[in-house]
Amino acid sequence: MVHDSSWSNKLFQVCNYSFLILLSLLCVVPLVHVLAMSFSSSTEVEAGLVGLWPVDFTTDAYAFVLRKSEFLDSILVTLERLAIGVPLNLLLVTLLAYPLSKEVKVFPLRTYFAWFVVFTMLFNGGLIPTYMVVKETKLLDSIWSLILPGAIPVFHVVLLLNFFRGIPKELEEAAHMDGAGHWVTLFRIYLPLSAPVFATIGLFAMVGHWNAWFDGMIYMNHPDHYPLQTYLRTIIIDQDLTVLGAEDAIRQFENINPRTTRAAQVFLGSLPVLLAYPFLQKYFMKGIVLGSVKG
Amino acid sequence: MKPASGASRMTLRPSSARSMYAQWPLYAMIVPGAILLIIYHYLPMLGFVMAFQNFKPTLGFFDSKWVGLDNFVYIMNLPNIYQVIWNTFYISIMKVVAGQVFPILVALLLNEIRINIVKRSIQTLIYLPHFLSWIILGGILIEILSPSRGIVNQIIQAFGYNPVFFLGNADIFPYVLVVSDLWKEFGFSTIVYLAALTSINPHLYEAAVVDGASRMRQIWHITLPGMTPVIVLVATLSLGNILSAGFDQVFNLYNSSVYETGDIIDTLVYRMGIEQVKYSLATAIGLFKSVIGFLLIAISYSLAYRFANYRIF
Numbered sequence: 001m002v003h004d005s006s007w008s009n010k011l012f013q014v015c016n017y018s019f020l021i022l023l024s025l026l027c028v029v030p031l032v033h034v035l036a037m038s039f040s041s042s043t044e045v046e047a048g049l050v051g052l053w054p055v056d057f058t059t060d061a062y063a064f065v066l067r068k069s070e071f072l073d074s075i076l077v078t079l080e081r082l083a084i085g086v087p088l089n090l091l092l093v094t095l096l097a098y099p100l101s102k103e104v105k106v107f108p109l110r111t112y113f114a115w116f117v118v119f120t121m122l123f124n125g126g127l128i129p130t131y132m133v134v135k136e137t138k139l140l141d142s143i144w145s146l147i148l149p150g151a152i153p154v155f156h157v158v159l160l161l162n163f164f165r166g167i168p169k170e171l172e173e174a175a176h177m178d179g180a181g182h183w184v185t186l187f188r189i190y191l192p193l194s195a196p197v198f199a200t201i202g203l204f205a206m207v208g209h210w211n212a213w214f215d216g217m218i219y220m221n222h223p224d225h226y227p228l229q230t231y232l233r234t235i236i237i238d239q240d241l242t243v244l245g246a247e248d249a250i251r252q253f254e255n256i257n258p259r260t261t262r263a264a265q266v267f268l269g270s271l272p273v274l275l276a277y278p279f280l281q282k283y284f285m286k287g288i289v290l291g292s293v294k295g
Numbered sequence: 296m297k298p299a300s301g302a303s304r305m306t307l308r309p310s311s312a313r314s315m316y317a318q319w320p321l322y323a324m325i326v327p328g329a330i331l332l333i334i335y336h337y338l339p340m341l342g343f344v345m346a347f348q349n350f351k352p353t354l355g356f357f358d359s360k361w362v363g364l365d366n367f368v369y370i371m372n373l374p375n376i377y378q379v380i381w382n383t384f385y386i387s388i389m390k391v392v393a394g395q396v397f398p399i400l401v402a403l404l405l406n407e408i409r410i411n412i413v414k415r416s417i418q419t420l421i422y423l424p425h426f427l428s429w430i431i432l433g434g435i436l437i438e439i440l441s442p443s444r445g446i447v448n449q450i451i452q453a454f455g456y457n458p459v460f461f462l463g464n465a466d467i468f469p470y471v472l473v474v475s476d477l478w479k480e481f482g483f484s485t486i487v488y489l490a491a492l493t494s495i496n497p498h499l500y501e502a503a504v505v506d507g508a509s510r511m512r513q514i515w516h517i518t519l520p521g522m523t524p525v526i527v528l529v530a531t532l533s534l535g536n537i538l539s540a541g542f543d544q545v546f547n548l549y550n551s552s553v554y555e556t557g558d559i560i561d562t563l564v565y566r567m568g569i570e571q572v573k574y575s576l577a578t579a580i581g582l583f584k585s586v587i588g589f590l591l592i593a594i595s596y597s598l599a600y601r602f603a604n605y606r607i608f
Contacts, residue, residue: 009510012407012510013407016404016407016408017408017413019404020401020404020405020408020417021413021417023401023417023421024416024417024420024421024482025420026478027420027421027423027424027478027482028420028423030435030436030439031423031427031435033439033446034434034435034438034439037438046444048444048446048449051446092327092328092331095324095325095327095328096324096325096328098321098324099321099322099324099325100325102321106318107318107321113325113329116329116332117328117332118607120332120336120337122535122589122592122593123340123585123588123589124336124339124340124585125336125337125338125339125340125341125342125343125581125585126339126342126343126564126577126578126581126582126584126585127561127564127565127568127569127577127581128342128345128564128568128569128574128577128578128581129338129339129340129341129342129343129345129578129581130335130339130342131568131569132339132342132345132574133334133335133338133339133342134335137334148331148334148335149335150335151331151335152328152331152332158607181317181320182317182318182320182321182324183320186324207426210428211426211427211428211430211431212428213428213430214542214543214546218569229428229430229431232430232431232434233430233547236430236431236433236434236437237430237433237434237437237547259438259444262434262438263438265434266431266434266435266438269428269430269431269434270427270428270431273426273427274423277423277426280426281419281422284422284486
């Protein structure tokens, strides 16, 4: 665009910068406030003196939270779910996307299979029947209940298959000339070319597994089996003081109260996402643009 | 050109050069995913028979009594069902409209920012809430909106007004949902519009300047028409989600004092099915939602195909 140095344009620029900077601060200020609370002493928090910076700095809330076995156990459940769930997501998405990216003359049933997969995104059995199936397949209270029902993110299949279709056919044909079958073509040619899309899908799968809470809540009968976000729900949303720990445990730390410990857990619960965020940002824009451009 | 190894194995038709090599791996690759989809996505669809039964877990599908449409009749007579359906539409339509208009505006304004580092910093901050769960954001909102001690009400009181019970007042709860959903998602929604903006040919703007078009006229005659396909696409696709007013958000923010305006179909199904163990009734409502939702999605996809040339795959 062409620069315009008129008075009205300058005024517009000033307003525009101010508005957008304010708006962007508004997106993170609530998080900063809660972070500040988590590092402040309970008396200052109760007196309403904590703004965006810790007052009477203390790490007692974190010391308390990190000693709670329920909190640590739930992190382990989430880590287990990530360790199994994310690679499985990637593998299944890849194995579905490759055949579905073929043309009909190469893979005659392609269209039927593609609709078979996409239909699950358009229509679903609803909460109760899905719950019954998970129950009948004996997954309740098992880590697999958090992994298998959602093992195939259909949207990611579509994303990857559209990317695969953009890969020049000549590469595949050349590989076939040299005697490569579909397995070799997929793993030695397509996958190395798809690193950015893979990073996108992998990061999204990680964030998805980390943030998931509903499956843990309905499929786990014992709170010991809760993943982190499900456990955090009992603390942060239900504010269940019995889960928070015995009164005695709280008295050991004079500087904490339920509000500061909740704040600490809110922050710890979002910390891995915040740490992964720079990588996420690098890839998701590409991923979204890739998904919207058809090959 | 035919691979030599293939020629000896197969009888050939001229058009089948591509099928020289084995096709079974393509089927083998689909099998694991297909099995999981059948078990966890297609099998539950059969579970819809429960909607026509008085389902008792102890009796199972085969021995539970068939009741025809009784469950649906019962649901139609529930005193709050129409309110819940209305709430669902009301909340999600407000979310769709706000969630599209505001990101378009922000994308247009961001596009006017010339200093790249400022632009990128703003983008970094506004995308962030999208990646946090509603548990985390719910925890933050419950804390800052608390009427007795939350910082928002401290500010409101500092200006001499009475504290507002944002999450406990049925009159304002739906708007709290809309605004907080907008807060979480508007930044992320701008991405697709920004991508559309960058794909507009810069020569168009140069030509417009030569013709003496003002900045507003450029936006009206070049930028907006350039974004129209994406706007139409997002609008039609969001039609398919109109029955999902955002379970994750509502479930983590609502409480019994705002059921009147905040209860939506999904939360009702949850309370009926999981908390009260009325499987048949919950399934019947779920079936209603799935069927209507499917029709809406089918309509929205065909509209998206017709007006924006959109195809899923």
